Amino acid sequence: MIKTPYLxxxxxxxxxxxxxxxxxxxxxxxxxxxxQFRMEGCNADVGLTDMTxxxxxxxxxxxxxxxxxxxxxxxxxxxKKVLVTALExxxxxxxxxxxxxxxxxxxxAVAKACGRELHDVRIPDVDYPIANGVKRxxxxxxxxxxxxxxxxxxxSLAMDKEMKARGxxxxxxxxxxxxxxxxxxxxxxxxxxxxxxxxAVEWLTPDNDADHWDHIEGQGSLFHVSYSGVTMALxxxxxxDALILAHEPTREHMRGLPGYDLPTLQALRDTALxxxxxxxxxxxxxxxxxxxxxxxxxxxxxxxxxxxxxxxxPAVDPFRQGAARLVDALLAL
Amino acid sequence: MIKTPYLxxxxxxxxxxxxxxxxxxxxxxxxxxxxQFRMEGCNADVGLTDMTxxxxxxxxxxxxxxxxxxxxxxxxxxxKKVLVTALExxxxxxxxxxxxxxxxxxxxAVAKACGRELHDVRIPDVDYPIANGVKRxxxxxxxxxxxxxxxxxxxSLAMDKEMKARGxxxxxxxxxxxxxxxxxxxxxxxxxxxxxxxxAVEWLTPDNDADHWDHIEGQGSLFHVSYSGVTMALxxxxxxDALILAHEPTREHMRGLPGYDLPTLQALRDTALxxxxxxxxxxxxxxxxxxxxxxxxxxxxxxxxxxxxxxxxPAVDPFRQGAARLVDALLAL
Numbered sequence: 001m002i003k004t005p006y007l008x009x010x011x012x013x014x015x016x017x018x019x020x021x022x023x024x025x026x027x028x029x030x031x032x033x034x035x036q037f038r039m040e041g042c043n044a045d046v047g048l049t050d051m052t053x054x055x056x057x058x059x060x061x062x063x064x065x066x067x068x069x070x071x072x073x074x075x076x077x078x079x080k081k082v083l084v085t086a087l088e089x090x091x092x093x094x095x096x097x098x099x100x101x102x103x104x105x106x107x108x109a110v111a112k113a114c115g116r117e118l119h120d121v122r123i124p125d126v127d128y129p130i131a132n133g134v135k136r137x138x139x140x141x142x143x144x145x146x147x148x149x150x151x152x153x154x155x156s157l158a159m160d161k162e163m164k165a166r167g168x169x170x171x172x173x174x175x176x177x178x179x180x181x182x183x184x185x186x187x188x189x190x191x192x193x194x195x196x197x198x199x200a201v202e203w204l205t206p207d208n209d210a211d212h213w214d215h216i217e218g219q220g221s222l223f224h225v226s227y228s229g230v231t232m233a234l235x236x237x238x239x240x241d242a243l244i245l246a247h248e249p250t251r252e253h254m255r256g257l258p259g260y261d262l263p264t265l266q267a268l269r270d271t272a273l274x275x276x277x278x279x280x281x282x283x284x285x286x287x288x289x290x291x292x293x294x295x296x297x298x299x300x301x302x303x304x305x306x307x308x309x310x311x312x313x314p315a316v317d318p319f320r321q322g323a324a325r326l327v328d329a330l331l332a333l
Numbered sequence: 334m335i336k337t338p339y340l341x342x343x344x345x346x347x348x349x350x351x352x353x354x355x356x357x358x359x360x361x362x363x364x365x366x367x368x369q370f371r372m373e374g375c376n377a378d379v380g381l382t383d384m385t386x387x388x389x390x391x392x393x394x395x396x397x398x399x400x401x402x403x404x405x406x407x408x409x410x411x412x413k414k415v416l417v418t419a420l421e422x423x424x425x426x427x428x429x430x431x432x433x434x435x436x437x438x439x440x441x442a443v444a445k446a447c448g449r450e451l452h453d454v455r456i457p458d459v460d461y462p463i464a465n466g467v468k469r470x471x472x473x474x475x476x477x478x479x480x481x482x483x484x485x486x487x488x489s490l491a492m493d494k495e496m497k498a499r500g501x502x503x504x505x506x507x508x509x510x511x512x513x514x515x516x517x518x519x520x521x522x523x524x525x526x527x528x529x530x531x532x533a534v535e536w537l538t539p540d541n542d543a544d545h546w547d548h549i550e551g552q553g554s555l556f557h558v559s560y561s562g563v564t565m566a567l568x569x570x571x572x573x574d575a576l577i578l579a580h581e582p583t584r585e586h587m588r589g590l591p592g593y594d595l596p597t598l599q600a601l602r603d604t605a606l607x608x609x610x611x612x613x614x615x616x617x618x619x620x621x622x623x624x625x626x627x628x629x630x631x632x633x634x635x636x637x638x639x640x641x642x643x644x645x646x647p648a649v650d651p652f653r654q655g656a657a658r659l660v661d662a663l664l665a666l
Contacts, residue, residue: 131559133590194530195523197562222565225612226464229530229566236558257466260611274604278593279558 002094002119002184003062004032007051007086011079012041013068019044021096022067024182028157028172032184034059036067039078044068053082053089063119065181066095073099075107083107087116094119096177121180122188124200131198131237133279138208141330142240143218143289144272146262148227148255150248151291151319152218153179158323159244159330160215166327169212173204175234179217189219189230197230201237213330216240222271223263224254235272239279242330243272245313248291249303265311286329288315335427335452335517336395337365340384340419344412345374346401352377354429355400357515361490361505365517367392369400372411377401386415386422396452398514399428406432408440416440420449427452429510454513455521457533464531464570466612471541474663475573476551476622477605479595481560481588483581484624484652485551486512491656492577492663493548499660502545506537508567512550522552522563530563534570546663549573555604556596557587568605572612575663576605578646581624582636598644619662621648 008022016023025033026046035051038044046067051059064086070079075097083093083101087110095101101118102108111118119125141159143152156172157179163170172179174186187200205214216238220227245268254260263271269285276283288307292300300317308315314325341355349356358366359379368384371377379400384392397419403412408430416426416434420443428434434451435441444451452458474492476485489505490512496503505512507519520533538547549571553560578601587593596604602618609616621640625633633650640648647658 133558133587133593135592190526190528192527193523194525194527194563194566195560197527198559222608223611225466225569225572226531227528228569228608228611229562229564230527231562232555232565233527233562236561239558254466259468260466263611271607275555275561278556278561278596 003092004184005061006033006063006065007053007056007061007091008033008036008046008048008067009064009082010036010038010042010044010046011066011068011070012039013044014071016044019046019068021178021181022046022065024178025065025067028161028182034061037064037082039082053086053091057089057091061091063092063094066093066097067181070097070099075099075104080106084110087111087114090114090116092117092119094121094181096121096181098122121177122191124188124192126203128187128192128196128200128203130195131202136205136207136239137210138212138214139242140205140214140216140238140240141242141244142216142234142238143244143246144231144235144268145218145221145246146223146265146268147221147248147251148224150246150251151289152246155244155246155289155318155323155326156215156217157182158318159326162323162327163213169209171212171214173214173216175201175204175217175219186217189234190227194229197233198237201234205238218246222275223268225257225260232275235276236279240276240283241280242284242286242333243276244326245269245285245288247288250294265307269311284333285313286333287313287326289326290315290317292317292320336425337517338394339366339396339398340386340389340394340424341366341369341379341381341400342397342415343369343371343375343377343379344399344401344403345372346377347404349377351402352379352400354511354514355379357511358398358400361494361515367394370397370415372415386419386424390422390424394424396425396427399426399430400514403430403432408432408437413439417443420444420447423447423449425450425452427454427514429454429514431455454510455524457521457525459536461520461525461529461533461536463528464535469538469540469572470543471545471547472575473538473547473549473571473573474575474577475549475567475571476577476579477564477568477601478551478554478579479556479598479601480554480581480584481557483579483584484622485579488577488579488622488651488656488659489548489550491651492659495656495660496546502542504545504547506547506549508534508537508550508552519550522567523560527562530566531570534567538571551579555608556601558590558593565608568609569612573609573616574613575617575619575666576609577659578602578618578621580621583627598640602644617666618646619666620646620659622659623648623650625650625653
């Protein structure tokens with residue numbers, strides 16, 4: 001559990017895209033961030049107040065979150081100076097970088113001396129159990145994709161936000177680095193040991209109130225041969241009551257796999273539902289989330305209408321249209 | 334890669350069952366073992382010549398393999414004495430125990446001083462790649478089960494043995510601790526990091542001759558919610574040309590999961606084949622392997638005849654009947 005609220009470290013981000021973790025926190029959990037910290041030469045701006053470490057501390061910030069990708073896989077000396085000072089001033093540090101905070105001897109030494117914590121969210125810090133398959137109370141919704149990186153996290157965050165806006169009982173459950181930094185906790189599922197994957201998902205989505213919904217962040221795709229085992233563990237560990245099919249209609253082949261066609265939405269529906277019902281015989285597919293960002297409004301709407309007619313399920317782009325109709329479908333179960 | 338041949342360490346095994354790893358090596362790779370080493374009080378005997386360390390060394394043994402489960406999860410002082418002497422006399426050590434050789438400071442120190450290797454086959458010692466899904470040359474056969482522990486490893490070993498007996502081009506590819514100790518190499522798939530599972534299976538079953546068959550050891554079951562992700566990675570990383578359905582017909586529920594019924598063989602066939610064709614559109618289910626050890630001969634034969642008629646595929650118990658008909662079905666592809 002990473003202590004909130006955060007100060008978002010944008011460092012010397014070369015462009016806005018490099019700060020997408022910080023942007024995600026700002027977009028989805030604005031209450032988790034008191035401000036942003038930018039170094040000289042930073043070309044990103046997530047629209048929060050620029051603060052010094054002292055100002056952020058005074059505003060209540062507990063953790064400096066590295067919300068930017070670093071250049072060349074190294075934590076530079078310029079960054080180090082800020083990170084060390086932050087530890088000395090009482091901030092914990094949190095990072096989703098490939099190169100770990102815990103591998104930097106100076107940061108480890110200063111953190112220890114100051115009694116601060118270093119959170120590397122790519123590495124599990126819990127001994128997860130082996131899944132026991134016992135039926136849990138409360139409800140769970142999982143987005144499954146025709147491919148990787150088609151908008152599953154965005155869909156789940158949008159559904160959670162919509163439910164919270166309606167005063168309903170809901171959580172987003174992060175299973176990847178960005179999601180974990182956005183919410184402050186979760187399971188870095190792609191880094192979990194094989195035998196414990198499904199157990200980690202059970203751990204993440206425990207018994208809850210009867211009217212509570214967990215929106216579980218999906219990973220990979222049943223049709224992506226590199227990562228399908230991770231998706232399978234989410235389906236069986238999550239024992240979802242509802243599935244959302246997620247799709248990006250302009251993808252020419254599976255991400256990183258030339259020669260592998262995307263499945264149809266029908267194939268995804270049938271395959272995922274068949275497997276999900278092993279863990280939860282009542283599971284239903286309730287809607288379709290399409291990432292139409294490559295298209296103009298008219299093209300997007302025509303496509304969504306066609307998919308909706310073909311599949312007999314609400315088909316929406318939650319970024320363009322919000323997640324209200326997906327939530328309606330969930331609540332109609 | 335563990336150096337062969339082995340001396341099999343049976344220690345002070347309380348009974349024959351405790352020595353099942355040693356028995357597996359003796360049954361499936363008798364050429365890999367020059368003899369057995371038994372301590373006072375050992376109640377197991379795998380039928381090899383009893384040898385001292387000196388005798389085994391003279392017979393060419395390179396590695397002392399711990400072929401027995403230890404009591405209470407500890408490597409006892411009595412064992413240590415033998416293991417240390419073995420290192421000093423030039424043996425490597427190999428173990429599939431939960432408690433690792435590498436965690437025993439004295440063994441590590443002696444191994445280092447003597448220039449010997451410690452192999453803990455529960456822990457991967459390779460940085461596996463992420464799967465790339467590229468079609469590989471050669472053929473692959475994978476056993477998939479209605480449940481865990483229904484005889485998948487036995488089936489693959491029996492098919493490999495039958496093919497070798499016919500002079501055909503074949504390998505057994507181990508994906509679990511026992512299989513790795515039997516053959517001297519493999520991937521401990523249940524201990525691999527989630528993102529690299531399918532890549533580890535690709536690494537294990539590389540390009541090969543057009544007439545070569547890899548018999549890939551299965552793990553878990555698509556219908557076992559604790560381990561289905563591992564099975565999924567085998568199906569997509571292995572890109573099998575042929576599947577064998579493995580079944581144990583007296584199981585009352587999924588292993589360790591009360592309340593979870595076993596799937597039918599039809600459900601297993603359809604689910605596994607649908608997923609396997611993502612990676613290999615030509616994949617076929619070629620036969621059924623049934624573990625009938627709970628039954629007498631007549632009951633077993635009646636059941637196998639019934640399954641064979643229902644499924645339209647050869648159904649055999651490879652322990653009772655050998656794997657010849659499964660291999661025939663493979664070669665008929």
